[in-house]
Each structure stands twice: as C-alpha cells, then as structure tokens.
Amino acid sequence: MGLRERKKQATRRALQEAAVRLTLERGLEHVTVEEIAAEADVSTRTFFNYFATKEEALLSDVPTAPDEEVRRVFVEGGPTGVFVDDLITVLTASVISSEGLAAHRDAMLLRKRLVEREPQLVPGMLARFHNVEQELSRAIAERTGTSPEDERPQLVAATAMAVTRHTVKCLHLREGEGVADVRAVLRDAFRHVGAAYAPSDD
Template sequence: MSDAEPGLRERKRRATRLAIQQAALRIAIEDGLQAVTVDEISRRADVSPRTFFNYFPNKEGALLGDDPTLPDDDARAAFVAGGPKGDLLADLGTLLVNATRELVEERGLIAERQQVLRAAPELFSRRMESMKEFQAEVERAVGERIAGQLPDPVALRRHARLAALVALAALRHAWWEWSDAAGDTHLVDELERSFAELDALVSRSLV
C-alpha cells in the first residue's frame, strides 16, 4: 500500500462514512428512492441525524458518494511548478494519487451505486456533472503548468484538455481494475500501476 495505515480515529471516521453510504444505497434498492430520508439512513447506519450531516450535506450526497477533487495545497502547487518528476503524465498521476487518497469506497458499493444511478437519471446527471467539474479542475492545473510553453490560447486549451482526458482515462482504468480485483488491493496502488503502464505505452517500452 502506498500510504501509511490510518490511525484508529481515521478508521472510525471511514467506517461511519461507509456505513452511511451503505444504508442509503440499500434503502434505495430495497424500498425505492422515495423511502430514502436522512432519518431512515441514520437509523439503519446507527448514527444520529446530526452525525449524518457531519459527513454529507443531504441524502443525495450519501447516495452519490465521494468524487475526487484536486488537492488545493502543496501537491497542486508542485505540479503547476513542473514537479515532482518533470514529466507531465507521470506528474498528473502523482497529483491524482493525492486526489484519490481521501476517497472512501468499498467494492461492494460499486454495483449497488450503479444500480441506483441507472434507476435515477437525475442522480446520474449529477454524477456526470461532478466528473465534468473534476475534468475542468485537471485541465486548469495542466493549463497553468504549460502556459509558458504554449502562448497560443487555442493550442493551450487543446493540449490541456487532451492531457486531462488521458489522465482521467487512466483513473477509470485503475478504478475498474481495482473493483474487479480479488484480494486486499488498494485504489491508490492501482492508480499508480495504471499510470506506470500508461507511461510504458507512451514510451513504446511495453513488451
């Protein structure tokens, strides 16, 4: 695993967040979306409504789960400045690893969430919109990094969008591999592996 094992408090926080998501999805599957309320989610997850709101702003948030977002800190600044390795795609991989460290997921939730989203077009649309926002975040970060190399704004936009789409494709690949894998693998590790494989493809060193 790439990062250190979380402490007891962090494990409890993740377990509570996971329990809330599990409860919300199972209510939706078993009883329909109209049965999903904050009170019922809280009851099934064995938390108070106040605790629920410490984790999610509303019931839709619990159903949709967490979307990645770029870290607005030293990791993003290092990327924009040209680091940490000096290779755009490899550095994007590092940035996305930082973005996904806080994602709390359980393989068993993936199929349940997909089932709920297929039955709820409005939730599916919200998920797609949030992913578009994340893509725009990645594009902005890439654009800031390469702006000095591409003074033409059209070329800058095209290059930034292409790099973002390639990076997000690698993220999806890692997600699929992780969700399909047996054993105690971690999303961060799969993401690192996917970007290493992408680098091999790009450099034509794949055998």
C-alpha cells in the first residue's frame, strides 16, 4: 500500500473515531459534520470526500459487501474446494476487520454502545448486513452455476448470515483468540444447523 492510500485510510479512520467519540459524548442530534471534521483536524469538504452523512461515518466499519478478492476466489471454487469451508472464509473476511480480532472486538463494543444510545442507527446497520447477504447470494449462485433468482443461493446466504451474526455475538474474542478459532466456531454452528434440519430417520 502506497503512502497516499495510507494517508487516506488514516483520515477516514480519524473521521470515524471523531464521529463516534462526539456522538457518545453529546448524542447524535447534538453533533454536526463541521464539529466532526474539526475534531479530526480536517475541513468539512474533506469529510464529504469520505462520507455523505455523519450516520455513514458512524457505521463505516460495518461491511457492505464481501471482500472482493476473497469473493473472486470463492466463485472460482477456492480456496479449498470444500463449499462450507470456503463459505466460512468469505464470511470471516466479511465480518472481521483486516486489522484483526482485537480491532474487531473494540469496534463491536463501540458499536454496541452507539446502538444502545442511538437506536436510530439500527436500520442503517441492518441495511448493510442485508447488502452483504445479497452479494453473498450472488456469489453462491455464480459458484454453483445457478440463477441469482433461485431460492437455494438466497436461502443459503440468509442462513449463513444468521449463523454468522449469532456466532460473532457469542464469541468471547479473548486475547490470543485468532481467525482460526472463529472459523472453527462457525463450522460447528453450521454443523448444528445441518443436524437440526436433517431428515428424520422415522
């Protein structure tokens, strides 16, 4: 990553952190875009180069689509060739920050505090997760050679996102815990779902 891109990421992060900090201190209705920009030591114009609204800045760490490169590999049949394992790779890349589990844990805790204080952020958060689900459904359809309109890829994607949300909510995210641990928990969760809906022997 070049210096220019690193600076852009740093500015984006500074704006997001300023938005979160001020919102938790004063409440969303009492924070302006101008104040967020000033807190991050940039101009209001710079703020709008990164975010359309203060709500978008607050939700910027919530994914809107699966990681592009991970998605491509999945559609092409990788990285292992085992559908569930490859799906888990897409899901972990989508919901866990590239900065690692520690950063993800901190972001989750902040997000929880924000939603508790500002419940009007919930629809925007759910919309982002819905976008991830739709993109995941299309990726599954591409990999399996089915139409995106078919019920199966949509149902698999919806189930996968539900399992992921439940798993992430239940994770302890302790020190020393890694992505491999998250994948193992997801794999167990999918196994439980499969067993629950398996045809009865009766």
